[in-house]
Amino acid sequence: MNRFVMQIIRFFALLLAQVLVINYIRLGGYVHPYIYLIFVMLLPISTPNWLLLLLGFGSGLAIDLFMGTLGMHAGATTLMAFCRPGIIRLVSGGMKFENAKEPNIEQMGFPWFFRYTLCMVMVHNFTLFMLEGFTFKLIGQALLRILLSVPSSMFLILLIVYLFSPTKKKAKFQ
Amino acid sequence: MYNLLRFIHKHHFVILFLVLEVLCVLMMTWTMDFHHQKRVNVTNDVVGRVYETGSNIGDYFRLRKINEQLAAENALLRQQVAVVTDTAQCQYDYRNADTVYEFIPARVVNSTVNRPNNYILINKGSHDGVEKDMGVVSPDGIVGIVSEVSPHYASVMSLLHSFSTISVRFKSNGQLANLRWETSNYRYGIIDDIPTHLTLNEGDTIVTSSYSYIFPENLMVGTVMELIVSPSGTLNKAKIRYATDFSSLKYVYMIRHTDKAELDTLIKHQPKL
Numbered sequence: 001m002n003r004f005v006m007q008i009i010r011f012f013a014l015l016l017a018q019v020l021v022i023n024y025i026r027l028g029g030y031v032h033p034y035i036y037l038i039f040v041m042l043l044p045i046s047t048p049n050w051l052l053l054l055l056g057f058g059s060g061l062a063i064d065l066f067m068g069t070l071g072m073h074a075g076a077t078t079l080m081a082f083c084r085p086g087i088i089r090l091v092s093g094g095m096k097f098e099n100a101k102e103p104n105i106e107q108m109g110f111p112w113f114f115r116y117t118l119c120m121v122m123v124h125n126f127t128l129f130m131l132e133g134f135t136f137k138l139i140g141q142a143l144l145r146i147l148l149s150v151p152s153s154m155f156l157i158l159l160i161v162y163l164f165s166p167t168k169k170k171a172k173f174q
Numbered sequence: 175m176y177n178l179l180r181f182i183h184k185h186h187f188v189i190l191f192l193v194l195e196v197l198c199v200l201m202m203t204w205t206m207d208f209h210h211q212k213r214v215n216v217t218n219d220v221v222g223r224v225y226e227t228g229s230n231i232g233d234y235f236r237l238r239k240i241n242e243q244l245a246a247e248n249a250l251l252r253q254q255v256a257v258v259t260d261t262a263q264c265q266y267d268y269r270n271a272d273t274v275y276e277f278i279p280a281r282v283v284n285s286t287v288n289r290p291n292n293y294i295l296i297n298k299g300s301h302d303g304v305e306k307d308m309g310v311v312s313p314d315g316i317v318g319i320v321s322e323v324s325p326h327y328a329s330v331m332s333l334l335h336s337f338s339t340i341s342v343r344f345k346s347n348g349q350l351a352n353l354r355w356e357t358s359n360y361r362y363g364i365i366d367d368i369p370t371h372l373t374l375n376e377g378d379t380i381v382t383s384s385y386s387y388i389f390p391e392n393l394m395v396g397t398v399m400e401l402i403v404s405p406s407g408t409l410n411k412a413k414i415r416y417a418t419d420f421s422s423l424k425y426v427y428m429i430r431h432t433d434k435a436e437l438d439t440l441i442k443h444q445p446k447l
Contacts, residue, residue, distance in 0.1 A: 020228035023286075030288075049187040057194045066221055067286075068293055068329075071201030078198065082191045131202070132290070141358070 003044070003101075011039050011059065019066040022156070030145050033152040034124065035160060036063055040081050041120055042161070044102045049085065056081025076128035083123050091115040105165055114158065121153045222327035225284040226297055240424050247313040247425075275390050278303060278428040285332070287360035287420045292334040294318060296426060299326040309388040309429040315417030316340070316382060316393050317426055328428075334360050334420055342395050343383040347372065350383050353395065353414060360420050363396065368410040374401045380414055387431050 018036040025031060040056045047055075060077030064070050088103070091112060100107040103116060129142040129149070182189060233240065280298040298304050300323045310317040310330050318332040331338060333355060340353045342365070349372055351365045368374070378398040384391040394417045402411040431437070 016224070016228075019224070032288075050190050053187070053190050053194060057198075060198075066224070069289075070204070071198040075195055075198035075202070078191065078194045082187075 007039075007043070010042070014039050015059075015062055015066075018063060023067070025152075030141075030148045031152050032145065032149045033156045034063075034121075034128075034149075035153070035156050037077070037080065037120060037124055037153070038157055038160060040077060040084065041117070041157070042102050042104070045088065045100065052081045052084060053078060056084075072128060072131050075131055076124050079127050080120055080124045084120070087116065087119045087123075091119060105162060113161070117154050117157055117161075118150075121150055121157065125150050125153065219324055219326055222283065222295060222297070222324065225295055226327075229281075229283045236424075239422070243313065243424060250313065276430040276432060278308075278430060280304075280328075280426055280428060282423045282426060283327070285420065285423055287332075287334055290357060291336055292332045292360075292420070293321070294330040294332050294423065294426075296328050296330060296428075297326065298428065299324050299328050301325050303430065304328045304428055305430070307388060309390075310426050311389070311393060311429060312418050312423055312426050314394065314419065316389055316395055317418055317420070317423065319388060320428060330426075332420060333363065333416065333418075340389075340395065341383045341385045342380045344372075344374070345379040345381050345392075346374075350385065351380075353380065356413070361415055362399065363414040363416060364411060365414060366409065366411045368401070368412055370404070370407060370410055372410070374398050374412060376400060387434065387437055389429065 014036045018034065022033055022035055025033060036059060039059050040052070043052060043055065056077045057074050060074035061070075063073040063077075067073070095112075103113065105113045108116075125146050129145045132142060132145075278298060280296040280302075283295050283297050285294040286292045294310075294317065296310075304320060304323050306320055306323055308320040310320060316333065318330045318335070318338070320328050321331040322329040333340065333353075335355060336357060338355055341350065342353045343350050349369070351367055353363050353365050356362050356364045365380075376398055380395040380397065382389040382391060382393040382395060396414045396416045399413040399415045402413065404410050
């Protein structure tokens with residue numbers, strides 16, 4: 001129950017942070033970091049696949065409602081949720097994380113989480129900017145946006161996940 | 175039937191994924207429809223309220239700049255009052271019968287400049303007398319046209335929109351032209367129907383023409399940046415710098431034409447050629 005409430009709070013906190021703070025970042029119009037992906041990224045590993053898709057679709061749709069781009073973010077986030085089980089298998093190689101309930105830095109280690117973030121952000125941004133470019137016939141611009149937005153999204157996501165990591169690290173200092 | 179159900183059960187992940195993606199693409203095509211412009215009603219009050227709360231918090235950090243803008247506008251208005259009283263003293267105030275425009279002030283609660291189609295959300299809606307197709311201006315120049323209205327908020331299609339075309343006039347020689355956005359930079363627009371005999375200088379002023387009843391005549395639009403001479407000798411183009419800084423909009427005015435209903439019926443009953 002507690003974890004359930006936690007997920008809901010995380011969803012709304014990320015949504016508000018995205019539309020009220022991050023969306024105002026305007027560096028030349030090409031840098032668009034998206035931190036709301038953290039919600040889908042940090043869902044428990046045992047989440048059923050169908051729920052994963054619906055939650056991805058829902059979180060993208062919520063952002064769409066705020067940005068007036070109905071369908072674009074929902075499409076990109078749904079694809080990202082679809083790829084998530086595969087990406088987790090891919091970046092884990094043969095490693096098994098039996099006691100890890102959700103993807104995190106403490107148990108999986110930073111290199112694992114970095115690769116995981118990279119794949120997820122790449123899938124999302126590529127789909128999103130291609131959808132935008134497809135609509136407006138500006139493929140060159142879309143590619144430039146991808147090139148600049150992926151690192152900024154990754155940086156913010158890793159920073160936020162690191163800052164909000166629970167207990168393990170603090171325990172070391174005690 | 176059983177086999178079908180088994181198939182769906184077995185591949186539910188892929189099927190659900192495809193269904194959701196098709197839904198997304200349908201929503202996208204639906205919102206991109208040129209003729210209806212059936213953009214999702216982002217102007218609903220919940221979204222508006224969230225943005226307004228956010229902007230209320232953000233405003234505390236910008237009070238100084240906003241004060242400066244308001245002071246500058248005050249100065250401009252004072253200057254205009256002086257001119258008006260001046261013309262009133264002369265007996266031939268020909269614009270007297272022309273005061274058919276009302277201004278509704280509003281605050282910008284959210285806006286974008288870096289998307290292919292940009293909108294501005296403002297905190298006045300149908301309860302305050304805002305209607306679709308009203309012109310929107312800032313102290314510096316024109317901003318856009320109201321595209322959707324909810325009870326307390328309205329969404330404005332900014333000049334930075336791929337469908338935006340404004341009828342303008344060169345102040346120096348009275349030539350009429352159409353201004354559109356150049357779609358990549360929020361500072362510049364393009365005019366692409368300039369007759370070749372026309373000479374333009376950098377810094378020439380562009381104002382609204384009298385051919386639209388959305389905007390009053392002679393409102394500032396922008397200045398000429400450069401004239402792009404057509405190699406084929408047909409119509410020249412010009413790059414225009416907007417007078418409005420769309421990235422720092424804070425207060426805008428909506429313009430209501432008090433005779434709009436009358437004009438609409440007149441245009442509707444005009445014989446089609």
